[in-house]
Amino acid sequence: MAMAIAKKVAKSEASDSRPGLPEDEWEEVLLRLPHRRFLIHCSTVCKRWKLRIGNPNFSRRYVQFHNHHRPLHHPYSILSTLRPYTHKQVAEIVSKKFKNLRKPSLPSSSSSSSSSSSSSSSSSYVLDSLPSTAKIMATCRDVLLLSLGKNRYAIFNPLTRKILRLPYTPAFVEIYRDADRSCGLVCEVNDDAELSYKVVVIIKILTQVGEDRVLEGVIFCSESLEWKRLNWQVPPGAPFFQMSNLTSGNGVLYSLLHGNHEGYDRVTGIGIFNLSLDVRLDGNGIERKRCSFLKLPGNFGDGWKRSRTKVSYGLVKGKLRLSQLVKVNQTWELRIWAGNSAAEEMTWDMINCQNLRFEPAGNSNLLVAGFDPSDGEVVFILCNNEIHKYKFAQPSSKRVAKLSGPHLSQNSIDQYMAFVEPFVIEYPPWPSPISEVTEV
Amino acid sequence: MSSSSTTTTTTRLLMLKASDGVTFEVEEAVATKLGAINNMVEEEGSEDLICLPNVNGKFLGMVLEWCKKHANNNTNSDKGNDEVNKWWDKEFVMDLDQNTLYHLLMAADYLSGTELVDLLTEKVASMIRGKKVEEIRETFKIKSDFLPGQEEEIRKKNSWAFE
Numbered sequence: 092m093a094m095a096i097a098k099k100v101a102k103s104e105a106s107d108s109r110p111g112l113p114e115d116e117w118e119e120v121l122l123r124l125p126h127r128r129f130l131i132h133c134s135t136v137c138k139r140w141k142l143r144i145g146n147p148n149f150s151r152r153y154v155q156f157h158n159h160h161r162p163l164h165h166p167y168s169i170l171s172t173l174r175p176y177t178h179k180q181v182a183e184i185v186s187k188k189f190k191n192l193r194k195p196s197l198p199s200s201s202s203s204s205s206s207s208s209s210s211s212s213s214s215s216y217v218l219d220s221l222p223s224t225a226k227i228m229a230t231c232r233d234v235l236l237l238s239l240g241k242n243r244y245a246i247f248n249p250l251t252r253k254i255l256r257l258p259y260t261p262a263f264v265e266i267y268r269d270a271d272r273s274c275g276l277v278c279e280v281n282d283d284a285e286l287s288y289k290v291v292v293i294i295k296i297l298t299q300v301g302e303d304r305v306l307e308g309v310i311f312c313s314e315s316l317e318w319k320r321l322n323w324q325v326p327p328g329a330p331f332f333q334m335s336n337l338t339s340g341n342g343v344l345y346s347l348l349h350g351n352h353e354g355y356d357r358v359t360g361i362g363i364f365n366l367s368l369d370v371r372l373d374g375n376g377i378e379r380k381r382c383s384f385l386k387l388p389g390n391f392g393d394g395w396k397r398s399r400t401k402v403s404y405g406l407v408k409g410k411l412r413l414s415q416l417v418k419v420n421q422t423w424e425l426r427i428w429a430g431n432s433a434a435e436e437m438t439w440d441m442i443n444c445q446n447l448r449f450e451p452a453g454n455s456n457l458l459v460a461g462f463d464p465s466d467g468e469v470v471f472i473l474c475n476n477e478i479h480k481y482k483f484a485q486p487s488s489k490r491v492a493k494l495s496g497p498h499l500s501q502n503s504i505d506q507y508m509a510f511v512e513p514f515v516i517e518y519p520p521w522p523s524p525i526s527e528v529t530e531v
Numbered sequence: 532m533s534s535s536s537t538t539t540t541t542t543r544l545l546m547l548k549a550s551d552g553v554t555f556e557v558e559e560a561v562a563t564k565l566g567a568i569n570n571m572v573e574e575e576g577s578e579d580l581i582c583l584p585n586v587n588g589k590f591l592g593m594v595l596e597w598c599k600k601h602a603n604n605n606t607n608s609d610k611g612n613d614e615v616n617k618w619w620d621k622e623f624v625m626d627l628d629q630n631t632l633y634h635l636l637m638a639a640d641y642l643s644g645t646e647l648v649d650l651l652t653e654k655v656a657s658m659i660r661g662k663k664v665e666e667i668r669e670t671f672k673i674k675s676d677f678l679p680g681q682e683e684e685i686r687k688k689n690s691w692a693f694e
Contacts (some may be wrong), residue, residue, distance in 0.1 A: 123656040131692035
């Protein structure tokens with residue numbers, strides 16, 4: 092009884108001296124801030140807030156709260172890069188939420204950039220923070236997989252600028268051309284706010300091992316902290332000889348596959364690389380997983396309509412999307428399919444098939460340069476040297492980014508179109524924590 | 532038998548008495564949006580008069596207004612109603628002054644009105660984000676108690692968050 096009263100007195104004293112909320116309510120408020128950036132701002136408000144926010148229990152609560160109770164519409168940016176010539180960013184699409192996230196928050200004078208500054212003047216958020224020799228190979232969440240040379244990879248968080256150089260790859264990897272490799276990254280932040288990740292590098296496409304055709308590769312896991320060989324067994328008869336970099340969604344990696352189709356290099360299907368499936372050892376003691384081959388939809392346009400500038404793929408809310416953008420009789424038609432994997436077997440649902448309500452200038456070529464990772468009704472379309480956000484459900488378009496780069500001139504863009512590769516970066520409330528490991 | 536018992540539960544009225552003696556007569560379905568009241572009602576032999584010595588009448592009235600809206604709109608639950616609720620919630624918190632907001636939040640928390648706590652804490656959070664640190668202090672009347680240099684140190688350690 093006496094204790095209860097004492098507690099009450101202490102509490103009312105606190106609220107007398109600082110009119111406002113009891114401390115426990117503040118914790119609930121801070122929990123609801125949509126990004127860690129705001130938490131850090133708050134930790135400079137007063138000592139109480141600093142202590143509360145710095146407490147590991149609070150971090151865990153925050154991560155869990157946002158992992159489980161919040162919608163998955165994170166701020167994002169999409170880097171359009173050219174492969175394999177430069178691997179340099181040529182355009183950066185930035186979502187509105189991301190812009191809001193980056194609003195200046197310094198205590199006083201340094202808020203020089205006015206709110207009305209146009210998006211094009213400060214077009215580069217991510218590239219500026221990249222090491223100059225780095226090439227982007229893959230993304231997952233807010234983490235980039237960078238290639239720092241033939242035998243060196245790193246993971247990098249462009250927001251916190253933390254970089255982790257992975258150990259050198261095994262010596263045999265080095266003989267394979269950098270440009271021929273396909274890389275993938277899978278990562279997640281668990282409820283204890285720790286990052287786990289897997290880096291997949293496919294170094295040689297299609298080797299005959301006995302009866303089987305395999306993709307040769309290596310893998311690096313945050314659990315083992317070492318490189319291991321990992322080969323992927325290809326289903327018999329899967330028609331491809333080239334693949335794009337791997338895109339990650341819900342822990343699974345996808346790749347657009349190219350092969351010989353009636354004598355031409357055409358998109359033939361999508362490779363699915365599921366890391367959670369069992370491994371087995373092959374005759375040489377190398378671990379091997381199976382990848383699967385997903386056929387294009389039944390009503391997919393055939394022939395030249397399958398060339399790579401006509402076909403794009405991406406992920407929306409972790410699920411596969413496929414698009415075909417072709418010009419027939421002076422009109423552009425945009426078709427979009429959504430991967431439906433209710434069961435083990437993936438099928439395609441066509442979700443859009445209509446003429447593009449978008450007036451490109453002159454005879455310009457168009458290309459789907461990316462998908463909005465959370466809004467299933469938005470694609471990004473490259474036209475001349477500009478990227479437009481296109482809402483296909485209620486057709487409307489808006490210019491959102493401009494291509495620029497050392498090798499790009501106005502009239503060479505058509506040439507490069509086949510090599511545009513988008514990397515999507517999503518920024519969840521708790522940035523993926525990256526810490527240096529001590530090198531052996 | 533079963534039908535008569537449902538009619539009694541939907542029409543049962545509860546009297547809620549606030550700290551300043553103001554009483555409210557509300558339908559049980561409305562009051563049980565609040566976890567604390569729901570618990571009391573579920574206890575065997577609860578009385579129809581419930582005293583709430585920690586909540587002032589003004590704020591209890593507002594809390595109940597919110598409950599009423601949400602209890603009504605929840606009876607026929609479809610997507611359109613969800614939108615209506617959201618819009619109504621937005622209006623509800625839009626013009627609250629800080630003092631009212633704080634007291635409402637404390638009342639909602641005391642009465643275990645989880646959804647309402649969520650709405651109100653979200654509102655306070657929206658007053659924080661995007662503001663500069665000085666503006667946050669000013670808004671919530673908090674004085675910095677850092678020693679010289681301490682604040683700068685945090686900023687240095689987390690420079691990415693201030694760019």
